[in-house]
Amino acid sequence: MSRVLILIAMLFTSSVYAADDVYTGFFSNKAVSGYDTVSFFDGAPVKGKSAFKTKYQGADWLFASQENLDKFLADPEQFAPQYGGYCAWAIAEKDDLAPGDPKYWKIVDDKLYLNYDQSIQNKWEKNIPGFIDLGNSNWAKR
Structure with missing residues (x-):
């Protein structure tokens, strides 16, 4: 077993x-x-x-x-999408891996970011620069 x-x-x-x-x-x-x-x-x-x-x-x-x-x-x-295609908000806010869905995407400063779903993308869009800074920091520790 x-x-x-x-x-x-x-x-x-x-x-x-x-x-x-x-x-x-x-x-x-x-x-x-x-x-x-x-x-x-x-x-x-x-x-x-x-x-x-x-x-x-x-x-x-x-x-x-x-x-x-x-x-x-x-x-x-x-x-290639940032954070390996994982959800940009989850990496930033939770320092966690959640699936990125290609239906919920955004190009920022010539980089591709994916989010889990529409509600998460709405949260992420409220502070994109801050979430990118946090996401970059959290992703670098992996």
């Missing part, structure tokens, strides 16, 4: 946290839930396609086009 519980715990742990702290969710290795991170910077996030895929920080990153994949490969840190 204890072996089964250990195996289940290992399965969930490895599914939730990809290498280098990139959020991929349960039963997936897709960063940003499979969205094309470059497309956020164009103002219209879209899902990526498996034909345009790369590995980065232990996760699979999908893109809508070869052009977007090439942009990402040229400067992945520019396009």
Whole structure:
């Protein structure tokens, strides 16, 4: 019985946290839930396609086009979401890891931030600079 519980715990742990702290969710290795991170910077996030895929920080990153994949490969840190795609508010306010949802996003100073849901994003938007400062400090300790 204890072996089964250990195996289940290992399965969930490895599914939730990809290498280098990139959020991929349960039963997936897709960063940003499979969205094309470059497309956020164009103002219209879209899902990526498996034909345009790369590995980065232990996760699979999908893109809508070869052009977007090439942009990402040229400067992945520019396009990857902050805090590994975890919720920016949770990192800042709670120093905790919560899923970032690509439906709730914002570009600030040319960096992509994700939040857990609309209510959390509303909280985060009340003090974006303060939450970014706290988030950066908390993330650096990880």
